[in-house]
Amino acid sequence: MRQxxxxxxxxxxxxxEGPAESFxxxxxxxxxxxxxxxxxINPFDENALEAALCIKGTHPANRITxxxxxxxxxxxxxxxxxxxxxxxxxxxxxxxxxxxDSPSTAYVLSxxxxxxxxxxxxxxxxxAGDWDFGxxxxxxxxxxxxxxxxxAQKVEIKNEAVFVERLTRxxxxxxxxxxxxxxxxxxxxxxxxxxxVRSLQAVSGKPIKVYNAEDLQLDPQKLITRKIIELSAxxxxxxxxxxxxxxxxxxxxxxxxxxRKDKII
Numbered sequence: 001m002r003q004x005x006x007x008x009x010x011x012x013x014x015x016x017e018g019p020a021e022s023f024x025x026x027x028x029x030x031x032x033x034x035x036x037x038x039x040x041i042n043p044f045d046e047n048a049l050e051a052a053l054c055i056k057g058t059h060p061a062n063r064i065t066x067x068x069x070x071x072x073x074x075x076x077x078x079x080x081x082x083x084x085x086x087x088x089x090x091x092x093x094x095x096x097x098x099x100x101d102s103p104s105t106a107y108v109l110s111x112x113x114x115x116x117x118x119x120x121x122x123x124x125x126x127x128a129g130d131w132d133f134g135x136x137x138x139x140x141x142x143x144x145x146x147x148x149x150x151x152a153q154k155v156e157i158k159n160e161a162v163f164v165e166r167l168t169r170x171x172x173x174x175x176x177x178x179x180x181x182x183x184x185x186x187x188x189x190x191x192x193x194x195x196x197v198r199s200l201q202a203v204s205g206k207p208i209k210v211y212n213a214e215d216l217q218l219d220p221q222k223l224i225t226r227k228i229i230e231l232s233a234x235x236x237x238x239x240x241x242x243x244x245x246x247x248x249x250x251x252x253x254x255x256x257x258x259x260r261k262d263k264i265i
Contacts (some may be wrong), residue, residue, distance in 0.1 A: 042130075
């Protein structure tokens with residue numbers, strides 16, 4: 001059985017599980033600024049990495065290369081992918097990569113993938129945990145002129161073909177595509193496996209490759225920042241009401257009437 005090379009694209013995002021008060025809005029700069037919130041690997045991209053690790057486990061010769069792009073990336077955070085079992089980590093770091101729109105992001109990643117060379121499978125998360133656009137993976141496929149399958153809950157490679165259980169509204173469908181192919185992975189694949197502190201320490205000094213825009217020979221005119229017309233924080237209005245009644249049953253009836261009057265039910 002020949003070696004299978006899998007490329008996993010991951011994005012560094014502010015922890016989406018953080019409390020709402022940890023995010024501040026800069027209306028002038030049209031930016032969301034996390035305050036005291038550590039960056040993490042996008043949860044859907046962790047699902048994609050787990051799918052890659054499951055495929056790698058079928059044969060010891062299989063390899064995984066992880067790519068991440070951004071203006072400023074945290075190496076300790078992204079080394080988590082190496083600790084999980086990936087073989088190589090490539091960081092694309094440049095001030096020009098700040099706030100790029102989805103087509104520009106896909107353009108940068110696809111150029112980096114071309115430098116890597118031969119591969120069988122490209123995996124991405126179905127969407128990012130910050131902007132939730134959900135189109136970068138499919139755009140990479142378009143730019144590399146590869147077939148693509150989205151919303152995968154299971155990914156396997158057999159006999160030079162990829163078999164994907166693709167989520168649908170009423171279940172899933174089994175899709176087959178020749179390699180190489182791009183697949184976007186959903187959370188149903190499962191969470192990334194447990195990573196021990198010892199594993200993190202073991203990869204702390206492992207060399208990684210870092211490329212900038214010049215290394216990738218990018219066209220500056222294709223690096224377009226996303227256009228945000230207006231950015232503001234949602235402020236919920238709350239009102240507390242005490243439901244009166246002479247008995248528990250009457251209070252329950254009054255509560256139901258109040259909820260219906262307020263069009264909640």
